[in-house]
Amino acid sequence: MAFKAIGEAEIRRQAAQAMIDLFDSMYEGAFAVDTRARISWMNDKFKALLGWNGVDLVEGKPVEDVIPHSEMRRVLDSGRADLLDIIDLGNRQLTVSRIPLRGEDGRLLGAMGVILFDRLQSLKPLVTRFQQLQSELEITRRELAESRRAKYRFGSFVGATEAVRQLKRHARRAAERDAAVLLYGETGTGKELLAHAIHAASPRAQKPMVRVNVAAIPETLLEAELFGAAPGAYTGVGRHGREGKIQLADGGTLFLDEIGDMPPPLQAKLLRVLQEQEIEPLGANRVVAVDVRIISATSRDLKAMVDKGEFRADLYYRLNVLPITVPPLRERPDDLPLLCEALLEDMAHRAGGAPREVAADAFPRLAAYDWPGNVRELRNVLEQAAAAVDTDVLGPDDFDGLLPRPRSAARQVSAKPAGEIRPLREVLAEAEAAAIRHALEQTNGVKVEAARRLGISRAQFYAKLASHSIMSETPDRWKTV
Numbered sequence: 001m002a003f004k005a006i007g008e009a010e011i012r013r014q015a016a017q018a019m020i021d022l023f024d025s026m027y028e029g030a031f032a033v034d035t036r037a038r039i040s041w042m043n044d045k046f047k048a049l050l051g052w053n054g055v056d057l058v059e060g061k062p063v064e065d066v067i068p069h070s071e072m073r074r075v076l077d078s079g080r081a082d083l084l085d086i087i088d089l090g091n092r093q094l095t096v097s098r099i100p101l102r103g104e105d106g107r108l109l110g111a112m113g114v115i116l117f118d119r120l121q122s123l124k125p126l127v128t129r130f131q132q133l134q135s136e137l138e139i140t141r142r143e144l145a146e147s148r149r150a151k152y153r154f155g156s157f158v159g160a161t162e163a164v165r166q167l168k169r170h171a172r173r174a175a176e177r178d179a180a181v182l183l184y185g186e187t188g189t190g191k192e193l194l195a196h197a198i199h200a201a202s203p204r205a206q207k208p209m210v211r212v213n214v215a216a217i218p219e220t221l222l223e224a225e226l227f228g229a230a231p232g233a234y235t236g237v238g239r240h241g242r243e244g245k246i247q248l249a250d251g252g253t254l255f256l257d258e259i260g261d262m263p264p265p266l267q268a269k270l271l272r273v274l275q276e277q278e279i280e281p282l283g284a285n286r287v288v289a290v291d292v293r294i295i296s297a298t299s300r301d302l303k304a305m306v307d308k309g310e311f312r313a314d315l316y317y318r319l320n321v322l323p324i325t326v327p328p329l330r331e332r333p334d335d336l337p338l339l340c341e342a343l344l345e346d347m348a349h350r351a352g353g354a355p356r357e358v359a360a361d362a363f364p365r366l367a368a369y370d371w372p373g374n375v376r377e378l379r380n381v382l383e384q385a386a387a388a389v390d391t392d393v394l395g396p397d398d399f400d401g402l403l404p405r406p407r408s409a410a411r412q413v414s415a416k417p418a419g420e421i422r423p424l425r426e427v428l429a430e431a432e433a434a435a436i437r438h439a440l441e442q443t444n445g446v447k448v449e450a451a452r453r454l455g456i457s458r459a460q461f462y463a464k465l466a467s468h469s470i471m472s473e474t475p476d477r478w479k480t481v
């Protein structure tokens with residue numbers, strides 16, 4: 001009753017005093033900053049806690065010079081208090097409150113920081129939970145770093161044709177240098193795979209490889225995704241801001257897929273990364289130094305885009321220092337057997353069970369198709385064919401319905417016999433001998449491989465070599481492997 005009688009104003013005054021007394025008895029350290037985040041006062045206990053030398057004045061110094069990574073500036077900017085936070089100081093953890101200080105007219109005068117406990121016993125449950133979360137975070141970070149390491153090496157890029165050998169030679173050379181690489185190639189040709197392999201073979205291999213698919217991210221989100229955002233730059237950015245992918249790739253490689261889709265304003269910002277090795281996060285008035293190597297990829301004709309004014313010429317020249325073209329699958333049909341084998345093995349490895357095979361007589365069927373989706377499409381077709389039949393070996397008919405009929409008459413015409421009519425036996429024998437010579441050439445004379453790719457046994461292969469007298473044609477031409 002008596003309490004009620006003293007009125008609300010008095011209760012508030014008493015409550016405020018009680019809070020101040022409680023604070024006084026609890027706090028272990030305190031300091032205040034002015035509106036420019038310079039220390040205006042600090043008690044001796046906190047100075048001792050910080051290990052301050054007692055000679056230099058802390059007063060007047062920017063708060064971050066005295067308390068590394070201090071969050072006071074954010075409290076000043078937002079005008080909002082942090083009632084409870086846990087900070088790391090050296091190897092200790094402290095519980096802190098940050099409170100903005102205002103004059104009677106409500107104007108911001110500065111802010112106060114209070115260290116409530118330097119031994120966190122009284123907050124044990126909270127601290128235990130915090131430490132648990134921190135160690136979980138650490139594990140997740142490590143896993144993330146691991147997943148950001150390159151997934152593929154040059155050995156993962158399957159192919160033995162001259163076109164692929166040359167491609168790998170170029171890519172290996174590019175890996176040794178630190179210049180920007182631009183990968184050209186149709187969709188599904190393995191550009192991303194190569195980017196990973198280049199990174200894995202480069203001196204940056206131990207650092208992250210971060211990929212951004214420019215075409216897959218809406219233009220409005222792309223800037224923050226790439227360059228990061230300062231706290232409060234837009235709704236949804238946490239109080240620590242958001243790190244952009246460029247910063248995540250610091251020390252390592254940034255892989256920009258579909259670079260041709262980069263909107264013009266961001267092209268200018270990206271140019272700055274290449275020229276100055278620095279970024280400006282969205283909404284921040286500061287720049288951050290970064291050290292990234294850029295590998296970009298495109299399925300579009302970037303040079304034509306430059307000529308049409310759709311892509312900045314200066315950026316194009318910075319990205320195109322080491323251009324590498326990845327050939328489409330239809331230009332290297334001789335890689336089909338190796339690719340099918342590798343893809344079917346990989347599928348079996350993932351799904352369990354023995355790998356399927358593609359029958360030798362199915363390859364002409366596969367080679368006759370254009371493969372606009374390249375190796376990715378080949379993988380899909382093999383997956384569908386394997387799912388549809390139970391047999392271990394996939395024959396030509398198993399691809400019916402999955403592939404359109406052969407793309408043009410051209411290939412058929414080339415197989416069409418010309419000139420006089422000769423006995424079928426003779427024509428077939430000639431075709432067989434030609435196929436064997438071709439197989440030996442393509443496998444550099446490695447007979448086991450030639451037999452495998454022709455889809456016949458070694459014994460059959462040797463018998464055919466003998467019957468066509470191929471070994472005696474050019475002594476030492478073919479190795480006896």
Ligand SMILES: Nc1ncnc2c1ncn2[C@@H]1O[C@H](COP(=O)(O)OP(=O)(O)OP(=O)(O)O)[C@@H](O)[C@H]1O
Nearest residue numbers: 156157158159186187188189190191192193375376
């Ligand atoms: N030479 C190759 N050897 C083995 N696998 C390959 C090869 N080329 C491509 N692949 C596989 O094909 C799929 C597509 O490859 P990748 O994503 O690297 O192509 P891309 O050119 O980057 O395609 P996009 O332009 O559509 O992004 C992946 O599963 C990849 O592992």
